[in-house]
Amino acid sequence: MRPLYLLREAMTNLRVHRGNVLIGIVTTAFTLVCFGVFVLLYLNLKNLTGTLQGDIEVVVYLDPGASEQVMSLVQKRLRTEPAAVALTFVSKEQALREFAEQFPEESLLLEGMDGNPLPASVVISLSPRFLDTESLGAFAERVKQLPGVTHVAYSQDWIDTLTLVVSYFELGAVVIGTILAVSTVTIIANTIRLSLYTRKEEIEILRLIGATGAFIAIPYVIEGTILGAVGGGLSLAVLKGIVEFFRLELSASGWFMGVEHMLPVFPKQVSFLLVMTGMLLGCGSSVLSVFGLMKVRN
Amino acid sequence: MIQLFHVSKFYDRCAALDDVSFRIDKGECVILTGPSGAGKTTLLKVIFGAEIPDTGQILVQNRNVARLRGRAIPYLRRTMGIVLQNFQLLPKKTVYENVVLPLVIQGVKRREARKRVVDVLTAVGMDHKQTIRTGVLSAGEQQRICIARAIVNSPILLLADEPTGNLDAALTVEIVELLKRIHAQGTTILLATHNQRVVEQMSGRVIHLQAGHVVIDEGATS
Ligand SMILES: Nc1ncnc2c1ncn2[C@@H]1O[C@H](COP(=O)(O)OP(=O)(O)O)[C@@H](O)[C@H]1O
Numbered sequence A: 001m002r003p004l005y006l007l008r009e010a011m012t013n014l015r016v017h018r019g020n021v022l023i024g025i026v027t028t029a030f031t032l033v034c035f036g037v038f039v040l041l042y043l044n045l046k047n048l049t050g051t052l053q054g055d056i057e058v059v060v061y062l063d064p065g066a067s068e069q070v071m072s073l074v075q076k077r078l079r080t081e082p083a084a085v086a087l088t089f090v091s092k093e094q095a096l097r098e099f100a101e102q103f104p105e106e107s108l109l110l111e112g113m114d115g116n117p118l119p120a121s122v123v124i125s126l127s128p129r130f131l132d133t134e135s136l137g138a139f140a141e142r143v144k145q146l147p148g149v150t151h152v153a154y155s156q157d158w159i160d161t162l163t164l165v166v167s168y169f170e171l172g173a174v175v176i177g178t179i180l181a182v183s184t185v186t187i188i189a190n191t192i193r194l195s196l197y198t199r200k201e202e203i204e205i206l207r208l209i210g211a212t213g214a215f216i217a218i219p220y221v222i223e224g225t226i227l228g229a230v231g232g233g234l235s236l237a238v239l240k241g242i243v244e245f246f247r248l249e250l251s252a253s254g255w256f257m258g259v260e261h262m263l264p265v266f267p268k269q270v271s272f273l274l275v276m277t278g279m280l281l282g283c284g285s286s287v288l289s290v291f292g293l294m295k296v297r298n
Numbered sequence B: 001m002i003q004l005f006h007v008s009k010f011y012d013r014c015a016a017l018d019d020v021s022f023r024i025d026k027g028e029c030v031i032l033t034g035p036s037g038a039g040k041t042t043l044l045k046v047i048f049g050a051e052i053p054d055t056g057q058i059l060v061q062n063r064n065v066a067r068l069r070g071r072a073i074p075y076l077r078r079t080m081g082i083v084l085q086n087f088q089l090l091p092k093k094t095v096y097e098n099v100v101l102p103l104v105i106q107g108v109k110r111r112e113a114r115k116r117v118v119d120v121l122t123a124v125g126m127d128h129k130q131t132i133r134t135g136v137l138s139a140g141e142q143q144r145i146c147i148a149r150a151i152v153n154s155p156i157l158l159l160a161d162e163p164t165g166n167l168d169a170a171l172t173v174e175i176v177e178l179l180k181r182i183h184a185q186g187t188t189i190l191l192a193t194h195n196q197r198v199v200e201q202m203s204g205r206v207i208h209l210q211a212g213h214v215v216i217d218e219g220a221t222s
């Protein structure tokens, strides 16, 4: 009888304060949409970094004078690197042919030289697991130490930039998340406080007939939790809409044609996270606003 | 049942209760009188734990109310029925919903609760209005509902603060008769009123308060 009563009371509160509840829901949803956009951007960016890094090639140049034995040793050694997903050996002759193909005019230059000045090289495709600059640098440094290796080339700049952007995103998410969470808690707490205020007399009556603080408070906590959960659900719908919109735009524009993994991702965990965060915000703020009820005597 | 030892309560250094001592035994009907502002309401409040006395001790059914922690107050109140002057009903809820509330709070099973509510509503002559919202009832009817709610969990003590304060003479008689019947069934009653007619009709031990002092206590035993 009691749980049913408490739930009914919460429902009545929600109904009576439709307007404020709606504001609370919209605020929660807004917060969570902002939060969700951030999380999604972050995840997509991270995903993108990973994807692009899968494509990134590290070129290990070998000493032109290195013997066949040394060269195969280097390759063997590189194959043991966990980061290397694919290895391609480019011999001196291949390098010359590619050079001639790519730069037909300059090939004359090479003809004037005796022998082939181009070094042999090994092209390594890197695993997306090596996301950050540090491990990439460490990897290059390690490879450089191998006998027969003259130098290692990779384009660091844009990886640096992306890594930096991702870390800014992390910082931004924390700052904006905190601000938004605080404002949401304030607004939900106010909605609940209004509920409390308009039912002041009722609360007095309940106290008079022996209701405990918890009994009086629970409907308001339920009210806040439902409000938060609905806000979370609403934000989920809005975010799905946004993501769907971008997905359509992107595939229509053909920019990323055929590159499925470049399209926005929306993991299930994010949906769960949003609704849970909404519920927690709602529950937390209502607990905050009914806290006084627990100790007052009369 | 109730024992007060040198109880004082001050509001901004102004004594609402000043060294009040008395004892009420089980089954008594005590009428607390005195002019407005004498401290009657304050006295009832310290008994049901809404105010903490500044000095003195109060024993209610062997519990020291003056020392009771806030969390224990609800359990104290479940052992007593409280009726106040302004009816304290939920106007948008039905008669039944109002009266059943103390039982809901205590987690009484639905069937048992229904039986008890019907019983007390019959006792106060309101069982035919169970599904009516209390907001539309007349003053006398509302006070009868309050009394029904106060006795629904069979308290051994009924505290009533000016229960007839908002009622005309005819309705006052009705309520007094109802309280007498409740007393006759064994409930201890402490009734505060400044209405001399009520004092006469109730016929019980009278404690007269004036400016926070007990000036007359007809049945003083200690
Ligand atoms: N909450 C309060 N704050 C300040 N003074 C109060 C308060 N409650 C009662 N008083 C004062 O205490 C005195 C006794 O009040 P009360 O117990 O209500 O008297 P009664 O019920 O006999 O009319 C009065 O002088 C009143 O003004």
Ligand SMILES: [Mg+2]
Pocket (backbone or CB within 6 Å): B037, B040, B041, B042, B161, B162
């Ligand atoms: Mg009074």
